[in-house]
Amino acid sequence: MNIRIDDLDRKILGELQVDASRSLDEIAKSVGSSKTPVWNRIKKLREAGVIRNQTVNLDPEALGFEACFFVLIRTSEHEAAWQDSFLRALQERPEVQEAHRLAGDIDYILKVRVQNARAYDAFYQALISEVRVYNVTALLSMEEIKSTNALPLG
Template sequence: MKGLDAIDRKILGLLQEDATVALADLSRGVGLSPTPCWKRVQKLEKAGVITGRVALLDPKKIGLSLTVFVSIETDDHSQPWLAKFASAVSAMPEVMDVYRMAGDVDYLLRVVVPDTAAYDAFYQRLIAAAPLKKVTSRFAMERIKATTVYRLPAPDVSEA
């Protein structure tokens, strides 16, 4: 999708706030009738701008009270190693995010588990999954901010 116009941005902003918003309310919120609004939503989904609609959960209320940021360094940067590592961590339900990094750390994982015993079990599976040079775990003490709402970039001057 080439660019997002002002109406697309409004649709995305409203859906990020509440993906369960009724089409009539969404349409009213962006100043369109329901059919053109729905077609825009479908276009945004088809283009991969909207990748899914989910219920966001409070991890503590479902027994997942420990968040761990795991830094990984490796000596192997080959495609076969990466494929093996990516496949292994993608299959681990405790891993919420995986990033390939620039700088002194090669990969950063966000892991959410019930407690330190569960993290230790995860850690044992992680280090068995692929050869790793260094694994550093940082335990979060408090979540101060968490959001899934992206700040939408301003429109290009040519769109105005």
């Protein structure tokens, strides 16, 4: 699974992060190479799992998702069985865009995207009925200042 990633690979990934719909010729020109090596490297990076998938970024508000919450969760339960059911609940809920297990006194953080505050409450009620949590704090986003999942490869 280990793979050697050189400077040209990073340039290609940088281009794909900005716009994955460009043609191989354009990308090759941008990174100062030609079509064949770019194609071979993209294939290699895909097979190695460095490139996971190719998606479109949608405008959440245009599709009716007006509310975004960051949810800080504390729990007193740390057994494997509890954790398994918690993780499964998060995976199954499409409102949960991100979930991280944290170090420190807060155990988990979630990013939850929903239509409105009522939809968040429905999500919250469903979650706490499925798994026991000790303390939940919801932070409501008023403005999305920046949103990208591009890595700084420059």
